[in-house]
Amino acid sequence: MSLLDRPREVMRRDRVFDFMMPDPLEAGRVDTRHGPILYLEDVTVSFDGFRALDALTLYIDVGELRCIIGPNGAGKSTMMDVITGRIRPDQGQAWLGQRLDLLRMQETDISRAGIGRKFQKPTVFPEHRVVENLELAMAGPRGVWSTLRQHLDGESRDRIDSVLTEIGLQSAGHSRAGQLSHGQKQWLEIGMLLMQNPQVLLVDEPVAGMTHQEMDRTGELLQRLAGRHSVVVVEHDMDFVRSIARTVTVLHQGSVLAEGSMDAVQADPRVVEVYLGE
């Protein structure tokens, strides 16, 4: 055993004991000094014997924009469910950075540790103004009414302003969320996630039902967010994926069929076959 082998042995992710598991609230930045921010390794999920995920292995790097595609039933939502703690796999590992074992954390702790998920259907509070929706997203456990009654400190107001600008809704800040267009609601929901400053953003079919113009703006937004956040986008719209994609992962029957640039995966005969077969 070399001198370095011993510290390496101690650093192994599968050797993180309970007393080493940091409190996600106190963890601050996730430990990514030794590699990716998100690790899924050999993750298997079965429903009544059917394998929705089949030894899925996937790594997401800090600040990357990853698009996940795959035919219906490939396991994309189930993968998101494992990452966010909604589903516990039968086997495998899921880690946020080096030290947070997602399979030992509750959904709320996973979210507080820095994984935000946007579902396909926007779930904004329609009766509240856009800025109030952002305030509520920042509130966490303080609760809705106490948050709306409280005066915001300068820092929170600045934060809301910067997120409003980021999502392109500066001029709609005082509109009721219910009056926004479908695209604007989607951006507001992304803004609500940003209020919690997640390190990983999971975004499920962000452009479904959008106009072309809204799609372009969504693409620009997601590309801007990458770098500061790791962004994982599940999307069926291939033109949209092509417009934003750097690395694309193709899921099929619960595992990775291909991974690489959009050109490379589209030229892969296995990928062509899977999509033609749909």
Ligand SMILES: Nc1ncnc2c1ncn2[C@@H]1O[C@H](COP(=O)(O)OP(=O)(O)OP(=O)(O)O)[C@@H](O)[C@H]1O
């Ligand atoms: N709760 C469940 N019970 C039984 N089977 C399930 C359950 N959830 C998912 N499945 C099955 O697991 C497989 C993977 O589903 P999943 O929703 O993850 O696929 P997907 O890639 O997200 O599909 P889509 O693109 O249609 O949303 C599908 O065959 C689905 O029917």
